[in-house]
Amino acid sequence: MSIPTSIEVVDATLFTSVDPVILAGSACAVCGAHVFPPIESCPTCSSLDVETVALPTEGTVWSWTTQHFAPKPPFRTDEFTPFSIGYVDLGLVIVQGWLVGKTQWAIGERVNLVLAKAWTNESDTVFTFGFEAVT
Amino acid sequence: MSVKTDDIFIVGAARTEFGRFDGEDNELAERAVRGALADCGLTWSDIELAVGGTNGETKPDNLVSRLGLTGLPFVTVKNGCATGGVALMTARNGLIAENLDIACVVGYDNHARGAFNASPARYGLGDWYGATGMMVTTSYFALKIARYLHEHGIDQRTLGYASAKAFDYAQEHPYAWRRKPVSVDEAMDADMINDPLTRYMFCSPDAGAVSLVLARGSRAFDLCETPIRLASVALRGRRPGSFEVFSPWLSPGNRTSPSIDAAKAAFELAGITPADVQVAQLQDTDSGAEVIHLGETGLVAHGDQEAAYRNGEFDIDGRLPVNTDGGLLANGEPVGASGLRQVHEIVRQLQGRADGKQVPGAPRVGFTHVYGAPGISACSVLINEGAQP
Numbered sequence: 001m002s003i004p005t006s007i008e009v010v011d012a013t014l015f016t017s018v019d020p021v022i023l024a025g026s027a028c029a030v031c032g033a034h035v036f037p038p039i040e041s042c043p044t045c046s047s048l049d050v051e052t053v054a055l056p057t058e059g060t061v062w063s064w065t066t067q068h069f070a071p072k073p074p075f076r077t078d079e080f081t082p083f084s085i086g087y088v089d090l091g092l093v094i095v096q097g098w099l100v101g102k103t104q105w106a107i108g109e110r111v112n113l114v115l116a117k118a119w120t121n122e123s124d125t126v127f128t129f130g131f132e133a134v135t
Numbered sequence: 136m137s138v139k140t141d142d143i144f145i146v147g148a149a150r151t152e153f154g155r156f157d158g159e160d161n162e163l164a165e166r167a168v169r170g171a172l173a174d175c176g177l178t179w180s181d182i183e184l185a186v187g188g189t190n191g192e193t194k195p196d197n198l199v200s201r202l203g204l205t206g207l208p209f210v211t212v213k214n215g216c217a218t219g220g221v222a223l224m225t226a227r228n229g230l231i232a233e234n235l236d237i238a239c240v241v242g243y244d245n246h247a248r249g250a251f252n253a254s255p256a257r258y259g260l261g262d263w264y265g266a267t268g269m270m271v272t273t274s275y276f277a278l279k280i281a282r283y284l285h286e287h288g289i290d291q292r293t294l295g296y297a298s299a300k301a302f303d304y305a306q307e308h309p310y311a312w313r314r315k316p317v318s319v320d321e322a323m324d325a326d327m328i329n330d331p332l333t334r335y336m337f338c339s340p341d342a343g344a345v346s347l348v349l350a351r352g353s354r355a356f357d358l359c360e361t362p363i364r365l366a367s368v369a370l371r372g373r374r375p376g377s378f379e380v381f382s383p384w385l386s387p388g389n390r391t392s393p394s395i396d397a398a399k400a401a402f403e404l405a406g407i408t409p410a411d412v413q414v415a416q417l418q419d420t421d422s423g424a425e426v427i428h429l430g431e432t433g434l435v436a437h438g439d440q441e442a443a444y445r446n447g448e449f450d451i452d453g454r455l456p457v458n459t460d461g462g463l464l465a466n467g468e469p470v471g472a473s474g475l476r477q478v479h480e481i482v483r484q485l486q487g488r489a490d491g492k493q494v495p496g497a498p499r500v501g502f503t504h505v506y507g508a509p510g511i512s513a514c515s516v517l518i519n520e521g522a523q524p
Contacts, residue, residue, distance in 0.1 A: 014263065060368045062385075065332075
């Protein structure tokens with residue numbers, strides 16, 4: 001699948017599509033386990049028969065926290081402000097990612113996948129993925 | 136009391152004060168080893184097997200240049216926060232497998248200030264994971280306890296009870312690092328680090344060393360007035376469904392944990408149940424970890440922790456005193472030393488010579504639990520065979 005070159009992302013292998021944003025995972029042909037990001041062997045059953053798949057883009061907050069101090073490098077940011085991280089239950093797999101738009105959340109809240117600004121690289125904005133509350 | 140000659144006992148134990156240390160790492164380790172040898176009246180040349188655990192850059196096997204070039208086999212282990220438990224198991228297994236009588240275990244580290252700074256590549260993760268701020272241990276602990284509190288309907292204030300208990304124990308412990316009492320309210324109202332965990336709910340990396348001398352049953356009672364039998368030690372890794380640090384994904388469905396598996400194995404090997412335990416040490420890297428591990432080891436039913444803390448069950452005169460030296464919260468975490476600190480404290484409690492608060496009533500059965508990245512746990516059961524059941 002092709003990644004549009006107009007949007008710069010933190011790691012292109014995390015996505016099957018950037019516009020619209022869709023995360024890439026691996027599905028095991030033997031045991032059905034789904035993981036994120038894509039990998040070459042199944043950590044559940046050790047099979048090498050895995051394929052890259054598009055993951056669901058909607059889910060619910062499985063757990064959350066807000067990061068109140070700036071992490072040490074290699075964390076990158078233009079200017080630190082507290083931000084939320086969560087695990088989002090996408091049904092097939094629970095994915096860790098940013099929770100964007102606010103810093104207080106509730107487990108079970110419905111969210112969907114978005115692109116979020118990670119940092120500025122010279123003049124280009126670099127994006128990562130995040131989840132925002134469904135309004 | 137019947138002692139089998141192939142039973143393994145702890146006959147000597149010593150630790151350094153934990154905190155900041157400016158000297159060379161191996162100097163700290165040497166201090167602990169010499170202390171443990173003195174505790175049982177042995178010298179380095181009596182040791183037939185040594186196991187050293189550290190998570191740092193020093194080489195434990197080079198301790199022989201300080202302790203004596205006796206030609207003994209010296210095994211080094213490095214298993215993150217579970218290093219101490221693995222070192223203990225390695226020494227025990229070595230004594231049995233090679234039919235030896237006496238082994239020395241030492242664990243130590245001397246960490247830089249601040250949270251650990253892990254490299255994504257070492258965990259098989261892309262650079263994006265660190266660059267976007269996911270690779271932070273404190274957020275992992277917060278995410279794990281937030282989910283646990285939710286699943287089991289436990290009030291956040293339980294985290295404050297755990298912190299207050301740790302610092303209360305530490306006040307009277309001469310080797311603990313943070314000995315200033317912290318009230319439940321102070322713990323709850325302190326600066327938020329990662330919701331729901333505040334500043335007083337995390338341990339910090341620091342420096343320290345612990346050493347133990349192990350002996351076979353045929354020698355133990357000559358070397359020590361009250362040898363403590365290492366009834367079992369079990370190490371387990373993660374299975375699908377566990378929730379580990381630095382995980383970009385988790386599997387949905389049933390939750391598993393290496394702590395559940397290691398504790399179950401340790402109890403079965405020792406032929407006891409969690410209800411038999413009279414004093415315990417649990418991995419409390421943060422207050423939430425203690426709450427979770429009370430449940431995962433089977434010492435308390437999931438969801439009953441809040442009431443148990445409130446009722447003082449884990450206090451020195453309670454049903455099950457837990458982390459009586461202040462745990463990691465008050466001792467900090469020199470990773471290689473931490474698991475052996477737990478064993479040191481239990482040995483001292485069972486011998487009736489605790490450094491800090493002594494559990495009353497001559498406890499007979501103790502339990503230790505370490506847990507760490509990338510999802511491993513080691514548990515042990517320790518028994519004073521001379522005490523009345």
